[in-house]
Amino acid sequence: MKDATLAKAPTxxxxxxxLAAAALLGALQWLGDAIVTRSGWPVSGSVLGMLMLLALLCLRGGVPASLNAVTAPLLRHLMLLLIPSxxxxxxxxxxxxxxAGVFVLTAVLATLLTVGVTAWVLQRLLRRQAP
Known part of the structure; x- marks a missing residue:
């Protein structure tokens, strides 16, 4: 459903x-926390929930308009959500x-990996879109 279609839907x-989109986000975070708690995996439940969301969006082939409407304000104010951390x-x-040495090394490697993966994905998407 496109944003225009969502806007035309009855109130x-x-x-x-x-509400269903917001509940999905909460449920995935809760499920990720539950899996991490039961399995003892050394990863945040929120990260696992985000990976499950990514898998669902990949299977669906895109972001539903309702989910986009719920997450857009959160993403606009993401820095406010990071202040407690x-x-x-x-x-x-x-x-x-x-x-400090291990921290700096980890931060640099994680940044390089993020930039590399982002560039690789962007190249693949641009190749797919080229005429």
């Missing part, structure tokens, strides 16, 4: 679709300085 139906780092400055 009750539109609200129901938005950044502030929490200040509690562990001693530990961080003790392992």
């Amino acid at each position: 009750g139906l539109r609200l129901l679709k938005l 950044v502030a929490a780092v200040s509690l562990y400055l001693g530990l961080l300085s003790q392992h």
